[in-house]
Amino acid sequence: MEYENLTLHTDKYQINMMYAHWKNNSHNREAIFDAYIRNNPFHNGYTVFAGLERVVHYINNLTFTEEDIDFLRQQEENYEEGFLDELRQLSFTGTIYAMHEGEIVFPDEPLIRVQARIFEAQLIETAILNMMNYQSLIATKASRIKQVVDDDTLIEFGTRRAQEADASIWGARAAYIAGFHATSNMRAGKLFGIPTQGTNAHSWIQDHDTEEEAFMNFARALPDQTVLLVDTYDTLQSGIPNAIKIGKQLEEYGKKLKAVRLDSGDLARLSIEGRRMLDEAGMEDVQIMASNDLDEEVIMHLKLQGAKITAWGIGTKLITGARSPSLGGVYKLVAREKDNALVPVIKLSDDLAKISTPGSKKVYRIINRKTQKSEGDYVALDHEVVNDKPLKMFDPIFPQKFKYVDDYDAVDLLQPIFVDGKQVYQLPSLEDIHSYHEQQLAFIWEETLRLLNPQTYYVDLSYELWKMKQDIIEKNSLE
Numbered sequence: 001m002e003y004e005n006l007t008l009h010t011d012k013y014q015i016n017m018m019y020a021h022w023k024n025n026s027h028n029r030e031a032i033f034d035a036y037i038r039n040n041p042f043h044n045g046y047t048v049f050a051g052l053e054r055v056v057h058y059i060n061n062l063t064f065t066e067e068d069i070d071f072l073r074q075q076e077e078n079y080e081e082g083f084l085d086e087l088r089q090l091s092f093t094g095t096i097y098a099m100h101e102g103e104i105v106f107p108d109e110p111l112i113r114v115q116a117r118i119f120e121a122q123l124i125e126t127a128i129l130n131m132m133n134y135q136s137l138i139a140t141k142a143s144r145i146k147q148v149v150d151d152d153t154l155i156e157f158g159t160r161r162a163q164e165a166d167a168s169i170w171g172a173r174a175a176y177i178a179g180f181h182a183t184s185n186m187r188a189g190k191l192f193g194i195p196t197q198g199t200n201a202h203s204w205i206q207d208h209d210t211e212e213e214a215f216m217n218f219a220r221a222l223p224d225q226t227v228l229l230v231d232t233y234d235t236l237q238s239g240i241p242n243a244i245k246i247g248k249q250l251e252e253y254g255k256k257l258k259a260v261r262l263d264s265g266d267l268a269r270l271s272i273e274g275r276r277m278l279d280e281a282g283m284e285d286v287q288i289m290a291s292n293d294l295d296e297e298v299i300m301h302l303k304l305q306g307a308k309i310t311a312w313g314i315g316t317k318l319i320t321g322a323r324s325p326s327l328g329g330v331y332k333l334v335a336r337e338k339d340n341a342l343v344p345v346i347k348l349s350d351d352l353a354k355i356s357t358p359g360s361k362k363v364y365r366i367i368n369r370k371t372q373k374s375e376g377d378y379v380a381l382d383h384e385v386v387n388d389k390p391l392k393m394f395d396p397i398f399p400q401k402f403k404y405v406d407d408y409d410a411v412d413l414l415q416p417i418f419v420d421g422k423q424v425y426q427l428p429s430l431e432d433i434h435s436y437h438e439q440q441l442a443f444i445w446e447e448t449l450r451l452l453n454p455q456t457y458y459v460d461l462s463y464e465l466w467k468m469k470q471d472i473i474e475k476n477s478l479e
């Protein structure tokens, strides 16, 4: 796939800061930034990390074209030619660590860590957050939907309602990571290898003299994958009876009606009654598919009402992240170069939970060897060795709350993606990302995974990191 050059896909304030650094000759100083979230979306207990693949392509294509340089010259008369020359030579030379895509992640732990010249690290903030926030949001929404459907088929239908073209395709990919089976978007299918599926619209039915004729003509054209939309006129009086008729005719040719699709009305009642009619006609294999503004909540209610739906087409509420339409991931400076050394820095806030955690850090998932479930995540400074000794895990806001864990594996979650500007991470296939996601889910307790009022997952700091943070807070308060 051809990836476009998105170097100008940044906020002007980043270029202004780059310029000011260049003027002050501080642009080559090293810096470390963490990208992380502060809350899970949808009041969920976890977030599904996605967006890394696009970030990798973005970084590999990071270069200002002559056109970009001309544009910048026009936009800001203060930018000197020497600065534009510096931009002309820019490529990414830093180091990036990140979670695998599909990882189950939590607030207040680094998901992407960038160590680079401040000149480069500042430039890439906007695009990294843009990609990570949107794709993780949609993967998380998809994961919630996946939780309520058991083994039913899930098809992503969102393109027409998505926030524009990029959102459709990367959203379709994010949904696949979390367990959707197919997308209706052909471009997403082509670009990412996601299986594609499609039924037909009301326009097809309306464009015929009768519903029966419409069904017949469609079945003739696509006899191996006929899904008939049965709600245009009257689902139970005409739609299902006509579908049964066409199904019988298909059988005469050794073919089978694959499914009927309901797209309006009381989906529980119509599917129960429709199922009965299909079964009575000996068409037990014909599936009932539903669409119409569905999300995890409606699906759960439909299931509670005994709906006989086994395939779900889901558009608007998935692709727009309805109910929580943006993920508020941030990118904070955690260390800066001073006197040839990297020193930790902090962003203070009156809200304790919003104070950033300084320093170059790693994230470990503490897997209890007996239960094979996670005891929580443990954020430690880079140089710390987290090994088999009993680990004291305590709440960083209320340190009085703690537990000891002794029989555990500490799994290092941040992977090197770029080292000194070179990509060292081999991007996994989408299938592998999805499998990884499923494996990782299995380490998380049900209490954290549940959709309603989930148990808060522990993201703790090592004592050394916690102490350093407290000392910096205290020092800053005294100044």
Ligand SMILES: Nc1ncnc2c1ncn2[C@@H]1O[C@H](COP(=O)(O)OP(=O)(O)OP(=O)(O)O)[C@@H](O)[C@H]1O
Binding pocket: 263, 264, 265, 266, 267, 268, 269, 291, 292, 293, 294, 298, 301, 302, 305
């Ligand atoms: N049994 C049900 N329980 C809960 N929600 C349902 C049920 N059946 C359908 N819904 C959901 O209710 C919402 C609105 O459905 P409603 O029947 O008002 O609209 P509609 O069928 O699209 O109307 P129209 O016939 O005008 O197209 C949709 O999100 C749909 O998925």
Ligand SMILES: O=P(O)(O)OC[C@H]1O[C@H](OP(=O)(O)OP(=O)(O)O)[C@H](O)[C@@H]1O
Binding pocket: 157, 158, 160, 161, 200, 201, 202, 203, 263, 291, 292, 293, 294, 313, 314, 315, 316, 317
């Ligand atoms: O409801 P969503 O979750 O967003 O899923 C996508 C919707 O898009 C289509 O409707 P639309 O009215 O656009 O076209 P149609 O004429 O094919 O029904 C489809 O029938 C779904 O209802």
Ligand SMILES: O=C(O)c1cccnc1
Binding pocket: 157, 158, 184, 197, 198, 199, 200, 201, 291, 313, 315
């Ligand atoms: O294939 C379908 O039925 C479909 C595709 C996109 C949107 N709505 C429905």
